Amino acid sequence: MARRRKTNRRRKRGRFGFLYKLLSVLAICAAIVLAMTLFFRVNTLEISGGVRYSEEQIREASGIEIGDNLFLLNKFDVRNKLAEELPYIEEVHINRKLPSTLIIEVTECSQVFAVMQSGSAWLISPSGKIVERVEPAEAEGIPAVDGCELLAPSVGTSMALAQEYETRQDSLLALLSALEEREEMDLVGAIHLGEASIITMEYMDRFTVQMLYNADYAYLLRTARAVSEKLETNETGVIDLTREGQAYFRQE
Numbered sequence: 624m625a626r627r628r629k630t631n632r633r634r635k636r637g638r639f640g641f642l643y644k645l646l647s648v649l650a651i652c653a654a655i656v657l658a659m660t661l662f663f664r665v666n667t668l669e670i671s672g673g674v675r676y677s678e679e680q681i682r683e684a685s686g687i688e689i690g691d692n693l694f695l696l697n698k699f700d701v702r703n704k705l706a707e708e709l710p711y712i713e714e715v716h717i718n719r720k721l722p723s724t725l726i727i728e729v730t731e732c733s734q735v736f737a738v739m740q741s742g743s744a745w746l747i748s749p750s751g752k753i754v755e756r757v758e759p760a761e762a763e764g765i766p767a768v769d770g771c772e773l774l775a776p777s778v779g780t781s782m783a784l785a786q787e788y789e790t791r792q793d794s795l796l797a798l799l800s801a802l803e804e805r806e807e808m809d810l811v812g813a814i815h816l817g818e819a820s821i822i823t824m825e826y827m828d829r830f831t832v833q834m835l836y837n838a839d840y841a842y843l844l845r846t847a848r849a850v851s852e853k854l855e856t857n858e859t860g861v862i863d864l865t866r867e868g869q870a871y872f873r874q875e
């Protein structure tokens with residue numbers, strides 16, 4: 624009987640011990656959350672990377688105010704606000720520097736292409752984002768993309784073509800990505816999507832480069848550059864890359 628009472632006392636102490644530990648952990652967590660809420664507030668906002676947009680424009684578009692809590696800020700919402708209100712911004716990195724500094728680094732698109740449609744020029748970044756609508760005269764000197772029609776274009780949204788032209792859209796974006804990666808965007812004068820099976824690019828002010836849709840554009844760009852380097856500097860013509868593993872040059 625005495626042994627049973629001792630066992631019951633141990634069990635009670637064990638239950639109370641576990642409850643005490645749980646309450647202690649909860650109290651510590653509550654204290655940490657309270658400290659983060661009360662003490663870690665934005666006193667300094669550092670902004671970098673803006674070229675087209677000023678620090679003040681980026682600060683206002685972010686919606687962040689001095690005194691906001693560092694840990695309760697929704698980074699996803701801040702990125703969305705910046706991308707929507709300042710369309711030329713392509714990437715946003717947000718970091719905290721304790722105890723009171725928030726750092727925003729933005730990357731703007733440096734190259735755009737123009738799609739002429741309905742009396743306007745829609746400027747599109749290499750990622751396919753529509754960044755601005757301007758008058759055609761303002762788009763002079765900007766490389767053009769033709770042979771396509773945008774569906775319901777709107778600044779701040781991604782370009783979209785009719786469903787039957789999905790392959791052309793995917794190929795265009797893949798080509799632009801390859802050009803950007805190779806830092807050759809400024810070598811392109813225009814891109815033509817009018818043909819059913821071939822995407823054509825005006826290249827280096829000397830060549831017309833023909834490629835198939837859904838191709839390996841990084842490889843084809845390397846090939847086009849290799850062909851150009853073997854030619855005389857005054858030669859112009861067509862670089863045909865539509866036949867797998869082979870490149871043909873026709874002088875014009």
